[in-house]
Amino acid sequence: MRTQIIAKAQELQLDVGIVHAEVMDGYMEKVRERIKRVPSSKAGYAFIRPLGETAPGTKSVIVVASQISHYTLPEGSDTHIGKNYLIDYRVGESVESKTRRQFGGFLESLRLKVSTNVMGYRWAAQAAGLGIIRRNNFFCGEQGTYYNLMAWAVDAELEEYIHKRDIPPCPTNCDRCVKACPTGTLSAAYTMNISECVSRLTTSAGSALGPDDPRNAKIGKWIYGCDACTDCCPHNAKKWQGGVDYPGLAEITQHLEPLAILRLSYEDIATILMPRFFYLQINDLWKWKVNALNVLANTWSDKYADAVRASLSDSDERVRAKAEWVLNAHGAGK
Ligand code: B12
Ligand code: SF4
Numbered sequence: 001m002r003t004q005i006i007a008k009a010q011e012l013q014l015d016v017g018i019v020h021a022e023v024m025d026g027y028m029e030k031v032r033e034r035i036k037r038v039p040s041s042k043a044g045y046a047f048i049r050p051l052g053e054t055a056p057g058t059k060s061v062i063v064v065a066s067q068i069s070h071y072t073l074p075e076g077s078d079t080h081i082g083k084n085y086l087i088d089y090r091v092g093e094s095v096e097s098k099t100r101r102q103f104g105g106f107l108e109s110l111r112l113k114v115s116t117n118v119m120g121y122r123w124a125a126q127a128a129g130l131g132i133i134r135r136n137n138f139f140c141g142e143q144g145t146y147y148n149l150m151a152w153a154v155d156a157e158l159e160e161y162i163h164k165r166d167i168p169p170c171p172t173n174c175d176r177c178v179k180a181c182p183t184g185t186l187s188a189a190y191t192m193n194i195s196e197c198v199s200r201l202t203t204s205a206g207s208a209l210g211p212d213d214p215r216n217a218k219i220g221k222w223i224y225g226c227d228a229c230t231d232c233c234p235h236n237a238k239k240w241q242g243g244v245d246y247p248g249l250a251e252i253t254q255h256l257e258p259l260a261i262l263r264l265s266y267e268d269i270a271t272i273l274m275p276r277f278f279y280l281q282i283n284d285l286w287k288w289k290v291n292a293l294n295v296l297a298n299t300w301s302d303k304y305a306d307a308v309r310a311s312l313s314d315s316d317e318r319v320r321a322k323a324e325w326v327l328n329a330h331g332a333g334k
């Protein structure tokens, strides 16, 4: 069965590894360690449960690392939107999205009990030797950290399939990622605070970056996600090749900058942005506008004033409050 699985992955050009389920005990140990080092992250990580609870009966974990850096990034958009969200294999019809679905279907066709309810992809990928985990917590393969990972838990005891990749470790004194983190979330190597991470703050449902939030300025240009601690990494230098168009991305590029987002109706946000950037669902679409207003505040130019004034009559009071704050902060009030 192991041979069949590896052959199928190779046929689909998936870089796959296999580890025993017990390997993921080490991951849970790291989660506990994180909570101990950053107690305020406890609630944020409450959803992470041991594999024995999320996928009972798991004997092996099959992990796939797919690079994303061969895709062309829409000009300017990756300073506002995280790259793993622009190139997201969980949605859409890219080659990788399709081959992963096919691979999952293939595993099920082997009459295995298959579950995608797996946490700790980075840990599994490192254990499978596909790369290493860097101090910024990112999995790093031969293409730097620009990877999207995926894992399947299966109930068959498979012999492990471990690679040996020659990935240089972090230089001894490097702390660029820690310094680059705008909110101080990555406070030290292998330590971060889930609830203060810009990625979480900009994409989590329900919460708002309200007018007086002290983090507003620190969030800088980010609207959805954050790549500051990974873009700065010397191991990523010149690793983004681009050149291949990502399906459906060019069509929405014009809507991915803050002024354009502000001008979209909620119906348009639901049709254009929500299917791809799915963390913000129908009741949270106002957050796109609050985040976009924040970026306009942080990069202010008088030419934004009319669009921001128009937001004073937005249907959502959180957007109206943020717009008022932006205008007052820049002396452009009514
Ligand atoms: C929850 C989650 C989040 C949360 C919390 C992030 C976090 N770091 O915990 C939030 C919403 C903030 C988030 C944000 C992002 N995420 Co996220 N996230 C996840 C998820 C679901 C679980 C992460 C997790 O296990 N957290 C628990 C903590 C303890 O793990 P950790 O921080 O990764 O730390 C690891 C290392 O530090 C290591 N470790 C600890 N000590 C030591 C010591 C040594 C010596 C070593 C070697 C290792 C080591 O062990 C930990 C466990 O693996 C995974 C998908 C999955 N199912 O695994 C994606 C995942 C980690 N996210 C991913 C991405 C891309 C992002 C963003 C870049 C998205 C964006 N552009 O905004 C940001 C980056 C944030 C960051 N700096 O990690 C990718 C990472 C790809 C990669 N190359 O690493 C993943 C794997 C999703 C995927 N499908 O590919 N994410
Ligand atoms: S993703 Fe951004 S906010 Fe989160 S740890 Fe990295 S640099 Fe800090």
Ligand code: SF4
Residues within 6 Å of the ligand: 134, 135, 136, 137, 169, 170, 171, 174, 175, 176, 177, 178, 232, 233, 234, 235
């Ligand atoms: S910036 Fe430096 S310390 Fe941080 S992950 Fe990259 S090499 Fe490691």
